[in-house]
Amino acid sequence: MTAHGAAAPATERPHGAQHSAAQFAAVYGAAPTGIWAAPGRVNLIGEHTDYNDGFxxxxxxxHTTLAAASPRTDGVLRLHSGGADGGIVELRLDELRPTPMDTAARSASARGGGGRRAGGWAAYPAGVVWAMREAGLPVGGADLHYDSTVPTGAGLSSSAALEVATAFALNDLYGLGQEPQRLAQLAQRAENAFVGVPCGIMDQTAAACCTGGHALFLDTRDLTRRQIPFDLAGEGLRLLVVDTRVKHELGDGAYAERRAGCERGARALGVRALREVPYAHLDEALAGLAGEPVVQALVRHIVTENHRVEEVIACLDAGRTRAIGPLLTAGHASLRDDFKISCRELDLAVDTALTAGALGARMTGGGFGGSAIVLVEETVAAAVGAAVTEAFAAAGHAAPRIFEAVAGAGAHRVA
Structure with missing residues (x-):
């Protein structure tokens, strides 16, 4: 999900606990009580499976969003972002209500606006406060200032980083004692019910629960987790992120349409969620959806994508990391052809990387723009990145932003 303003800074912007503390003091006139960080994420495999109870x-x-925060005792929530225009957004806790953003508000948020209401970027942290209070947690007012290096609109979950940083800050400020997974669920509730984006639980769980040097295997049905070692550098490999700089808005209906189509397929097949359709019985399931080609395609992607997650885990467990490359590429083809959420820039990045020698590549995130990931041998990483940049220039696209993805830590207090 995109972060809509509060996490809008480019990765080059000054960033760090000392900088955030200074900015907080400049805005609010006193030092913050503490500073909390939550990361963006890339999804190695398992796209659009989370809201289907999948893997x-x-x-x-x-790349992280930092939340510098102090408590207040007057029932007022004040929000300020280093990446958004408009100054402080001031809200009263007793007036917070879910007001999902309309198209105009989303457009304003993408430009860094948002005004003095729980709309635009401010809806995300305000929604977290609302969700915590709705759950019966004794959350009071707060002053919060945000800085971020998570690129927005890149499919790297900048909104979840913003939400989870807020949740962790409030959890500590008010001594709530909530576990990371519970904070992730409250952040998801904020995005679903307050902002109006029907996202699954993956992004918030990744921001809250990942550990450094590992990929997180999450079963989104029962929320069981397993940290899987993912030390590519130790194997002479690199995972590149290619941010196409094509912005996307998942709240504009396309994301919701695909979710609704998956739910329609599940109802037609008599299951609670598409997670329950066995890969071995996929052909039979698709036959049962004859006459609904769009739903068939959505079902095919979800079932095969869950299977690809299991195959990737088997490869990593067996020490065959290079073998995951073709699985990544197969996932891209499925997202492009069955889910139809790729775009020409993403396809160009993937196709060019593969031609230049990548082991595998695919789009990552919700789709309609954003980023691709590319698994490469360390020895050809620079050449693959250069080939993608040259291909974008030849096609008349803006230069992509390419950087290495190194498995980092989940949310935590930094000061």
């Missing part, structure tokens, strides 16, 4: 495998990025 996902994200890893946290070193």
């Amino acid at each position: 996902v495998m994200p890893l946290a990025l070193p």
Whole structure:
């Protein structure tokens, strides 16, 4: 999900606990009580499976959103972002209500606006406060200032980083004692019910629960987790992220349409969620959806993608990391052809990387723009990145931002 303003800074912006503390003091006139960080993420495999009770495998990025915060006793929530125009957004806790953003508000948020209401970027942290209070947690007012290096609109889950940083800050400020997974669920509730984006639980769980040097295998049905060692450098490999710089808005209906189609397929097949359709019985399931080709395609992607997650885990457990490359590429083809959420820039990045020698590549995130991931041998990483950049220039696209993804830590207090 995109972060809509509060996490809008480019990765080059000054960033760190000392910088955030200084900015907080400049805005609010006193030092913050503490500073908390939550990361963006890339999803190695398992796309759009989370809201189908399926399997996902994200890893946290070193790019983070920082929340500098102090409590208040007057029932007022004040929010300020280093990446958004408009100054402080001031809200009263007793007036917070779910007001999902309309198209105009989303457009304003993408430009860094949002005004003095729980809309635009401010809806995300305000929604977290609302969700915590709705759950009966004794959350009071707060002053919060945000800085971020998580690129927005890149499919790297900047909104979840913003939400989870807020949740961790409030959890500590008010001594709530909530576990990371519970905070992730409250952050998801904020995005679903307050902001109005029907996201699954993956992004928030990745931001809250990942550990450094590992990919996170998450079963989104029962929320069981397993940290899987993912030390590519030790094997002479690199995972590149290619941010196409094509912005996408998942709240504009396309994301919701695919979710609704998956739910329609599950009802037609008599299951609670598509997670329950066995890969071995996929052909039989598709035959039962004859006459609904769009739903068939959605079902095919979800069932095969869950199977690809299991195959990737088997490869990593067996020490055959290079063997996951073709599985990544197969996942891209499925997202492109069955889910139809790729775009020409993503396809160009993937196709060019493969031609230049990548072991595998695919789009990552919700789709309609954003980023691709590319698994490469360390020895050809620079050449593959250069080939993608040259291909974008030849096609008349803006230059992509390419960086290495190193599995980082989940949310934590930094000061």
